[in-house]
Amino acid sequence: MSNENFVSSSLSRKQFQEILDLFHDSKEQLGEDRNKIKRVSYKGQSLVVKSFKIPNAVNRIAYRFLRKSKAQRSYENATYLLQHQIGTPAPIAYLEQTTGLCFNGSYYVSVYEPHDFTFRELINDDTLEDKEQILIEFTRFIYQMHEAQIYFLDNSPGNTLIRKTENGYAFFLVDLNRMKFYDIPVSDRLKNFERLSPQRWMYEIMGTEYARLIKMDTAQTINTMWDHVQQFQRKFHKKKEIKQRLKALIGKY
Secondary structure (H helix, E strand, C coil), X not given: XXXXXXXXXXXXXXXXXXXXXXXXXXXXXXXXXXXXXXXXXXXXXXXEEEEECCCCHHHHHHXXXXXXXXXXXXXXXXXXXXXXXXXXXXXXXXEEEEECCEEEEEEEEEECCCCCEEHHHHHHCCCCCCHHHHHHHHHHXXXXXXXXXXXXXXXXXXXXXXXXXXXXXXXXXXXXXXXXXXXXXXXXXXXXXXXXXXXXXXXXHHHHHHHHHHCCCHHHHHHHHHHHHXXXXXXXXXXXXXXXXXXXXXXXC
16 A cells, blocks of 8 residues: 655645646756756746655665655755755655555655856856855855754755845755754864865865854865865765776676
């Protein structure tokens, strides 16, 4: 027998199903991800629907009985962020599907947040202007998040949407299912920047601003951030190399 757990701030189960029908029919996929993410229009409102990949056998049991699903965590984390004035697309609903002892599919729906670019463009788009100011304001945004005792584990280039406003820039976090909530020490705060970029000049700017905010030595802050970046890059490339070798080995048989 199949079961469903549906939670929403504003939708009925029937309305949610209508949104899922639009999702399955839509060709407007956002990005290339192991999960399916699509933008749909429902009753004049632009929404984003994320369908999480069915987990492996072990996690199907874990998500059924031991852990919150990615959809539930996304919904609850988004709610928590907004309660603490941290930008993120407003959560609408989530749905979990289970059968017997196993967890199956899950969906998370949020409002579509208009934006001009993501943090990734700061790295890759040489035509983008005002990069230094964007980085300074972004650093203040991350500081505000840390002060609210929020540690964003997936603080990577594609997970911050950026919109230009009359007063500067607004930032919105997405892909929210991996977060921790605790009184974050300085060492962890500086490590939280490690995934953002492989370019040193960006940490010169972010490190300078973060050092000002936490009243720490500028050179020490920048160097500590950069040490974390280099360690992360080494691990990332080593893991990538191992995967490539395994693929090549498997391809021989």
